[in-house]
Amino acid sequence: MDIDLTQPKMGFFTDVTLCIGCKACEVACKQWNQLPSDGYALSGNSYDNTNRLSSTTWRHVAFVEQMDRETPAASRWMMMSDVCKHCTNAGCFEACPTGAIVRNEFDDVYVQPDICNGCGYCVPSCPFGVVAVQPKAGVAQKCTLCYDRQKDGLEPACAKSCPTDSITFGPVDELRAKAQARVEALRERGTEVRLYGVDGEETKDVGPLNAFFLIPDRPEVFNLPPKPVLPSRFQPAAYTAGLAAALAMALVGAAVFRPSRERA
């Protein structure tokens, strides 16, 4: 098949200030991708009974309640639809020993279910805690950015279902321009917001995110790491330590077992 070199990077821009917490994205994602339910347990944490992304939940709406008893008017309630970040330098992609995790033609990080062997190494290698092994399927699963829909020229199910356009889908460059304009518009109106995943501290290791966010508070409030680490960065030190110890023990072993009449 020919490679379309004009195909731009495709991604999500999720605007927290527009989210109304309807969870249509969660439901649409589950329906389109035929993901099983997660049960009916109540978490007690606001309206969030999903709790987090998982192997069978590829969109998760977080509910952040900031209640201020002294000045109730300053209270606010924020919702954020979380998703796989589709990192430029993806920890899961680097860790995968089978080549099951690839970057597809839309520059999205995709797990090929027929190649994945369920080793689970991508799981602790994801700096955002997104990818997970589904125990019954025995393979790693996460947001595909609706690869199948994109192939047919459709937008992902979550973006399609979002009634407020808090989730928008499109070429990442266009989304960034749009997001920047939105930040400026909100700042003009006095609301302090920032983009997460475009050029901040969080992109130092993992690079710009193809699924990025507009957030009105610190990242950790939404369970986003302020400084996600890229695990492969730790390899040089780790290999050095291991091989240095191996060399040292080889010297000890050779010395102890050196052939000599006196010892034998």
Add this chain to the structure above:
Amino acid sequence: METTAGSGQPHGVAFGASGNFSPDAVAASLARGDGGFGRAQETYYDHPILRKAHWRWEIVGYFFVGGASAGSAALASFASQSDDPGDRRLVRNARYTALIGSALSGALLVKDLGRPERFLNMLRIVKLKSPMSVGVYALSSFSTVAGIEAVRQARADGVVPVDPFGWIPPALIAPVKAISTALMASYTGVLISATAIPVWYRGRRHIPAIFVLSGVAAGAALQNVLLALTGPPTATSRKLEIVETVAALAEAALLLHYERAAGEAGNALFAGPRGSKLKTWTLGVGTALPLLLSLPSLVRPGAHNKPHRVRTLLTAACALAGGYVLREAMVYAGRDSADDPRAYLRHPE
């Protein structure tokens, strides 16, 4: 500023504020410098940010068996230089151990993956960036060399009539063996160090070395058990005890340094019941006790201090138990560290 909270901003006042809205109140709240809100939130309901690996006893067992096999194979290489009859016995035992150990390693990995053919998925590509891929080839080449050497040993022992690998020159096997054994002993440490899990990546300068030393100590202990079980004690037992003691002491020193260097991020491994168990078994039973038991024969290797079978078995059993607890604590600490969002928030690299 004060117009933000209620004037059509989508994220504005939404809850519990009816009738209480006041621009001044918002301004006052913002002026407190807590982001505008009385209760500063550090985490999202303390939910984990990271996700833990599903690894259980199979992987703990693999880390332990793989390390001890690599340690045994390395000892066989050193001892093969010597003509001492005890050393010859060690070489023979260690060669068979390496083959059995690598077969057991493969079986444990397959058990973790679920189906045997899933192992083959990892052989479809070579990926130096992934320690798991590097490890698969380390294990595969280590097993191959272990198999060739075991067959040669069996030929020398008269168990098999011919050596089907006779055509492979030793000059080709030696470097493959050296590299695959070193990687086999160290890569599992690299594997867990190169993740996003704080307790693991904080130990990236320690864990791979600790695993190598623990593997050598376990290999030496295992070989001492086999020597004691298969014949009379010899000077080889003492040599193995020296290697084991050096490795165990270096391992204990690195473990303590790791604890200091990791600080709070090391709590998942060093604090609480897991930390107590690690210190009791790996440092106490696995290091200090064997040292005390073998000290007399190490310091004064005279006739009255000849290696004693029961003492040797006891020493080796303690070292092996300490080695297993180390691997177990290391793997399970990663689970707790992943579940603690504060470890990741407070200790970024």
